[in-house]
Amino acid sequence: KQEVTQIPAALSVPEGENLVLNCSFTDSAIYNLQWFRQDPGKGLTSLLLIQSSQREQTSGRLNASLDKSSGRSTLYIAASQPGDSATYLCAVRQAGTALIFGKGTTLSVSS
């Protein structure tokens, strides 16, 4: 059974810092890995999708990497801003099923 773990559960940083969120998964037979953002009480916004054949994806200040063999992904946020404060969710998809989510990392960026 696939399990997805995110560390840390919560993170507080001052504005301007670069930071890394971690995601690990137990079964490397995945189709893709996705990072989502969720604001309190709101829906999910897709940030980045990395296909199993890819190593990384970038969007603006965000960079996500994937090491399928070791079951790890990282989300790097450069020059953090208060508007980045949210919960970040990692999810993996395997053949014939839906996304399996980690519990998320709640990020707080102070000005």
Added chain:
Amino acid sequence: DADVTQTPRNRITKTGKRIMLECSQTKGHDRMYWYRQDPGLGLRLIYYSFDVKDINKGEISDGYSVSRQAQAKFSLSLESAIPNQTALYFCATSEGGRAADTQYFGPGTRLTVL
């Protein structure tokens, strides 16, 4: 207009009542999903459907049922609601099974069972 809509957005009900949550999509996707989210627990899969004739149980299907009325509509029912079903419920869709396919989420339904 939103591509994935959920109704109602908020619902308060009592233990033992039957509740239906509805999801509609205009993306033309074949695949639809229902998740629930509890504080600190991420999203957990309840049911999923890869086409109108295909229904599959997810990780936590006990106490729930679903109906895929059409390609665009996927409903979740709680036959007899209980307090531990209080949660935020999300519907999602995806186009297919390719590695590049992402899931698109609705805004969520906040359900409270008293």
